[in-house]
Amino acid sequence: MRMLVTGGAGFLGSHLTEALLKRGHTVDILDLPEQIKAGKIAHLESDENLNIYPGNVLDKDLIDKLVWQCDKVFHFAAVVGVSHYVVNPHVVLDVNVNSVQLILNLALKYKKKVIFASTSEIYGKSTKIPFTEDGDRVLGPTSIDRWSYSTSKAFGEQLCFGLRHLGLRFAILRFFNAYGPGLDSIESGRVLSLFIGKCLKGEPLIIHGSGKQTRCFTYVSDTVEGIIKASEVPAAEGEVFNIGTDVETTIIELAEKTCEIFGVKNNIIFQDHDEEYGQSYEDIPRRIPCTEKSKRILDFEAKIPLEDGLRITIDAFKKEWAGKKAKD
Numbered sequence: 001m002r003m004l005v006t007g008g009a010g011f012l013g014s015h016l017t018e019a020l021l022k023r024g025h026t027v028d029i030l031d032l033p034e035q036i037k038a039g040k041i042a043h044l045e046s047d048e049n050l051n052i053y054p055g056n057v058l059d060k061d062l063i064d065k066l067v068w069q070c071d072k073v074f075h076f077a078a079v080v081g082v083s084h085y086v087v088n089p090h091v092v093l094d095v096n097v098n099s100v101q102l103i104l105n106l107a108l109k110y111k112k113k114v115i116f117a118s119t120s121e122i123y124g125k126s127t128k129i130p131f132t133e134d135g136d137r138v139l140g141p142t143s144i145d146r147w148s149y150s151t152s153k154a155f156g157e158q159l160c161f162g163l164r165h166l167g168l169r170f171a172i173l174r175f176f177n178a179y180g181p182g183l184d185s186i187e188s189g190r191v192l193s194l195f196i197g198k199c200l201k202g203e204p205l206i207i208h209g210s211g212k213q214t215r216c217f218t219y220v221s222d223t224v225e226g227i228i229k230a231s232e233v234p235a236a237e238g239e240v241f242n243i244g245t246d247v248e249t250t251i252i253e254l255a256e257k258t259c260e261i262f263g264v265k266n267n268i269i270f271q272d273h274d275e276e277y278g279q280s281y282e283d284i285p286r287r288i289p290c291t292e293k294s295k296r297i298l299d300f301e302a303k304i305p306l307e308d309g310l311r312i313t314i315d316a317f318k319k320e321w322a323g324k325k326a327k328d
Helices: 011-022 033-037 060-069 082-087 089-110 145-164 191-201 220-232 251-262 273-280 292-298 306-327
Strands: 002-006 026-031 050-054 072-075 113-119 169-175 205-208 239-243 268-271
Touching (some): 002 011, 002 060, 060 089, 072 220, 082 089, 082 145, 089 113, 089 145, 089 169, 113 145, 113 220, 145 169, 169 220, 191 205, 191 251, 205 251, 220 292, 239 292
Parallel strands (some): 002 026, 026 050, 072 113, 113 169, 169 239, 205 268
């Protein structure tokens, strides 16, 4: 089959692309030129079944062509990251909302199935733990920029369900803290990348807030398995799934485990969120998925223990750091 992966040169997109190629599919990826140059798909570029399209997910003519010629669409292109939520919320909303409208309407027009990458941010501040796919969403006020990303993804989900009445075929996936090699650039992006970057530089790890907030860190190969199953299982059509582990880890535990694997003493500094993000950020104390639906319908369950995944991820970052130092 011919698959389209928007955001295919990003973290999840690149791992998904590699998995689809290994399964014998032809894969078209669309991503920004600078994202392609970042190197996450460099090891795949010689594969004759991979077609790379540098471009913008809002380019209507290009997207029309790519959706028309594929069999399935994996819509993973989006503006993500806390720094974007609180600094450029208008860009988050513009790209995420307008791209999903374009993709879904073209998928409906050409009768293509869509796998939509949503987020655990959907649940917001809900205290009904673990989060179930049909649970209520609880968000902060619209004046807090932090909720722009959750809102943009909720719009995409709502549009999927709205177009279902017209015949759209889709599955929606809510990811819980996927991590692994290629997660972010060193010392940028998500919390684990920041911790690893500090360890590589021999600097203190910075924890925002108390560090008692919890997340469920899911190794990327598990996440990709869930994505592919959702794209293949007929009963997954028209459904939403949590994709992640339900093993809860505090940010302090993550920091300590990262230091342990590096073989360095715990060197942790606590900082208020306001010092980094100003008044436009609001943290979530616990984020845990209910995994019963994905087990029952997809036969999916995350298997990689955090320590094993961390060791693989840290080794990959060390190699990247060594290569960077050699060039310098």
